[in-house]
Amino acid sequence: MGDFEKVALSPDVEVVIFDHHPQSQEDMKIDIDFSRQLGSTTTSIVALIRERGIPITPFEATVFAIGIHEDTGSLTYPTTTYLDVETVAFLMAQRANIKIIRKFLNLTLTKQQHKLLEELILKSKIVRIKDVDILMSHVKTSEFVNGFSVLAHKLGDLEEADITFIYAKMRDRIYIVARSKRDDIDVGKIISYFNGGGHPTAASASVKGMTLHDIEKKLIEQISNEIGSPLTAKDIMSTVVKTISEKTTMKEAEERMVLYGHSGLPVIKRGKIIGIISRKDIDKAVRHKLSHAPVKGFMLKRIITASPDTTAKYLQKTMIENAIGRIPILDGSKLVGIVTRKDILRAQHGDEYMPENNLLISSHSFTPETIRKRITQLLPKWLIKVIDNIGELADKQNVKAYLVGGFVRDLLLKYSNLDVDIVVEGDGIAFAKKVVKKFDGRIRSHKKFGTAVVILPNDFHIDFASARSEYYEHPAALPSVEKSSIYQDLHRRDFSVNSMAIALNKKNFGQILDFFGGQRDILEKRIKIMHNLSFIEDPTRIFRAVRFEQRYGFCMDSQTENLARNAIGMKLVDELTTSRVREELVALFSESKSWRVVMRLDNLKALRTIHPQLKSTLYVIKRLKEIQSSFYKLSDEFSPKPLHWIVNMIGLFYDVPLNEVEKWCSKMKMKKKYLINFPQ
Structure with missing residues (x-):
């Protein structure tokens, strides 16, 4: 100074x-x-x-x-x-x-600056370090030239470089200027080696006692230390690959593409990939009335593949040069994944550039540090240790594991929730068995759905599942499931606030996967459906939306509410099995302010889907409020303690004739011990 x-x-x-x-x-x-x-x-x-x-x-x-x-x-x-x-x-x-x-x-360059810029252009070169192109150049002048930093901008813009380093010997010093347009490369940190200053995107230093050759050598060394290993196919590929056989008809292939939302599928024969069929190929076959023909005659047989260690940059270059949208990833001859253009875009620019991913702006995101802090605040120490150990086990088993669902939602809302759900990209049951072995616990598994419940020695339950996608054969049906990626697993869920995951692997522990704007919707107190047919596929989500509205003080956005009203108007709730309706009603009327639930259901015209004689009158609301007040005052006086949902349901059905209540309870397969609680 x-x-x-x-x-x-x-x-x-x-x-x-x-x-x-x-x-x-x-x-x-x-x-x-x-x-x-x-x-x-x-x-x-x-x-x-x-x-x-x-x-x-x-x-x-x-x-x-x-x-x-x-x-x-x-x-x-x-x-x-x-x-x-x-x-x-x-x-x-x-x-x-x-x-x-x-x-x-837009200051005009001086003659000295012009001269230096011309020399910088002539001496500029691209140095590739860990698959990142670095623009470097140097000059030497006997006099000091003001505004040297301006030339870094000029040179970088001319050469369209993301990372630029220029250095000039002026008199007895060497001046270094660095510019970065990439979020993942901090030039301020690199320049700090030379006792310089700045920030991640712009930095500079002046050095004595070094030659230009020494500066370049040290710069390359420091850049190499700062840049992480390049992204490879195994980092970005989808590991669950949907495939078809060569005998599959074009019509069947089209149906599979529609089901999975894909625009192309690999064709497999005896475990080996022999071709790729695309949406364009199918469209041509349909146009020529050849939907019945097998894909073997239409598939692309000249397949471009890559290994798991191929860099993302090379994959991008290959896609551009060959005008293809996907590259199968082979480990030897085994198909282990596939990389699409979307995967490349995510790798380059982050999820916010993907049209289907409505991610939060950075100011609305929860950092891994915040997530770790919330976990420390809200969970018992023994459970934190269990979760950390599961993350370490996932690393050892070379699988990706995530906390998902309501646990993540409530963590962000600062609610304590010990209902722990973990999704694994791979075999969830096999991973759960490893967890059982580590903690000396027990397991209950369901192969059909790829799920398992691990029961720890202290009787604590943790649910494990394979990442999966779902499809519905008809409205209100139970879903059919298939193994898939974490993206597809989150996409199949009900609302954006429930469609987030927290990474458990050590490398990115605490990172939130939020493809659908769940964090933003939490901060803006909004319930948003995942897609337009969601209520049609599963009408129980209408009751769930009302429950979350009342529990958290949220509101459905206008589109979600309109879709809910449409589904109610189509009488889709009537097509649900009684057990599914009963489960949702038990959860709904276990909420603390049941009168709000009733008012909202009536507002949506959903109250009468429960029973046609139910009404949201002033007397009903007053009664439910009084029940609420009395329940917390008197419930401890009873043994056993009354169930909250039963008391609320009695208040709701109080004006309905007993014979109608009995019919409804029978229809809902309610236990007889609950029925005797209703007033005669």
Whole structure:
């Protein structure tokens, strides 16, 4: 800091900091810190000015806007936040001069800068490190040239590089400038080796006592340390591959594609892949009235395959060059997975770029650290240890294991929930047996559904299942299930808030898989159905939606509510088996505020699907409220303690004639001991 150091480090001087870079151990002592991790420090300054109600002149607004544009690359750098954008909008409202802003942001290069840029272009080269292309260049000049950092932007833009490092020897120093457009490569961390500063997307350093050759060698070494191993096919592939035989007809292949939502299927003969049939092939066959023909005559026989260790970048290149949408992954001759264009897009850009994945913006996401903290707060220590051990066991067995369902939802809502469900990508029953062996427990398995219940020595139950997809033969039917991926498993569930998973494997423990916006819907208190036919396939979800609304204070979004009303109007609840309706009603009327449940069911016109004589009158609501109040006061006086749902059902059916109640209880297969509780 030069002479300023004496002032800044004086104990008599109050140090106030505005910064947008991450804190480091080398930071000086700070008395008041206004630092925030934003795209621009100017955003923090303007926020404080606005908070204190200080007026801003058009000139000041222009200067502030230039600062934000400069720091954020005119709001295009990855570090840009919505606060930076909102602040620029505010400054424009204060009459910031856009012509002046443009003038200062597009400064003409000096002759010296032009000369250096030309030399940087001539000497630039691509260095590939762990499948990542790094643009590097260097120059040497006897004089100091201002604005060297600007040239890093210029060179990177000209060469369309994601990562750029330039370094120049000027007099007795070497100046290094780094720029990154990738979230996964932190150039600030790389440059810190040279005692430089900056943040993940932009950093610089000045070095003495090293040659340009030494700088390049050390840069490559540090970049290699920072960049993780490249993504490979085994990291991104779907491991449960839907296949067909060569004798399958084109019509049957089409039905399978519609069922699974695929646009192509591998063709297998004696365990080996012999071709691929695509949707286009089927369309052509249908057009020529050849739906009855086997796929053998239409499939693509020139198959491009890859091994599990093939990099994602190479897979992408192969797809582009060969105009194909999927590549089967073979371990030897065994089909172990498949990579599609969607998998490549997810690997490159994250799930938010996928049209079917309505993910949260980062400000709404729960981090792995937050998840670990919630688990520590809400679960007993012994159960935390069990969950950690299951994650370690998953690593040893080379499978991916996830916490799923209501456990995840309630964890995010800070509710204690000991109903632990774990999904495994692979054989859930086989994995459950390994868990039983480790903890000396017992197991009950159901091969048809690929599920198992592990009973620990302390009698605690954990449910295990293979990741699976479901399809329904007709409305209100029980689903047929098939092994699938975690994505398909989450997609088959009822609501977005129940369609999240938490990774248990050590490498990414606590990471949330949220393909359908569940986190956002939790924060915005919204119940959202997964797809338009969801209530038709399973009308019990109508009762579940009402239950979650009342329990958490949520509301169905307009589309979900309309779909629920449509399903009720189609009388699909009548097609459900009585046991399924009974189970949902027991859960529904076990909720604490049953009068709200009744009012909501009546509002949806679902109350009379339970019994045609049920009504949500003022007297019924008043009675249920009184029951609620009395239950908690008096229930401990009874032995055994009365069931909450039975008491609420009595209040609901109180005005229905007893003979009708008896018929209904018989229809619902209620136990006789529950019926005697109804008033005569």
